């Protein structure tokens with residue numbers, strides 16, 4: 001008998017009580033004294049000026065609950081309804097510990113499953129389950145994900161302006177506050193431009209009515225030169241980022257990649273819309289500027305061709321849209337395998353609960369690159385005690401159990417969501433010929 005055959009024989013003769021015994025989750029499910037979900041509640045609040053949908057998963061243990069973020073600023077009521085009427089009731093009575101099982105249960109609960117709204121709703125419950133798991137364990141979520149890979153997460157802030165002098169001044173001011181990474185957006189005179197603040201009351205009124213139009217030709221003629229000028233003015237010691245916000249055709253995007261070479265960007269974001277993602281290899285071939293995309297993706301598998309093709313450098317990840325930490329942590333691990341860094345989405349429409357979920361991944365993943373970090377208003381900090389706040393250009397992960405952020409329901413009631421909702425304004429952008437355009 002060879003050693004291999006001997007090993008086989010031993011294996012066949014060895015009793016396998018671990019296989020014959022009930023699966024652990026069955027045993028836990030029979031424990032009437034265990035933690036059980038008793039209610040799922042949602043809250044709509046607007047302390048940041050945009051609609052936040054917050055989910056609270058409550059349990060039969062006094063004071064033990066988990067918090068989630070279901071914020072979709074264009075579809076808050078639809079997302080909330082999905083939780084209240086369909087997904088939330090499926091959790092009631094269940095053990096919140098089995099996150100993988102529950103995530104799959106919720107994902108498969110609708111035959112025509114999927115989509116960004118469905119995934120936002122699913123994500124809020126998923127985050128709440130991770131928050132609960134951390135609280136039960138007495139550990140921050142990043143410890144549940146493997147522990148620390150870094151001491152802090154570099155953050156990037158946003159600046160904008162009408163010309164290179166104004167933008168450069170703001171970049172240097174941000175650098176003076178400790179930011180190594182700054183996103184720069186440049187206003188195109190007389191045209192709608194993504195990511196820039198109105199210069200005066202008249203422009204603010206035009207923005208609300210969306211009477212200024214999007215003009216790709218003017219953008220391509222104006223913005224790359226300003227970005228190069230900003231680079232000259234601020235020097236090499238600060239990373240500059242720019243977001244094109246998927247407003248161009250594939251051919252126009254290739255022109256942009258060539259035109260921004262002199263700016264030495266850290267990354268160019270969303271040069272292409274998700275619908276045009278198959279053009280990324282030729283965009284990559286058009287220049288050397290690192291490319292970032294992904295905040296609109298709700299299916300983690302949508303990243304796979306871009307990762308396997310080495311067509312992007314940064315994966316933008318919006319945890320609420322992606323369906324929660326459960327799929328996001330797997331995506332981040334795949335990014336690590338392919339040498340692509342992560343740059344999680346974090347403007348003001350991601351709640352502090354969502355930002356805390358970002359930080360759990362950022363601190364624990366070797367693939368992390370940079371975190372977009374909004375400036376939370378005082379009202380938001382009042383509603384969400386423990387909110388992650390950048391200091392010195394970076395964010396620290398909370399060491400509190402769970403996600404480390406709480407939700408003050410009474411304070412939230414003081415900040416009702418105003419009208420009109422964001423989608424009213426979002427839908428009005430038009431191109432120079434009057435056709436409807438992606439905003």
Ligand code: MG
Nearest residue numbers: 243269270295
């Ligand atoms: Mg963006």
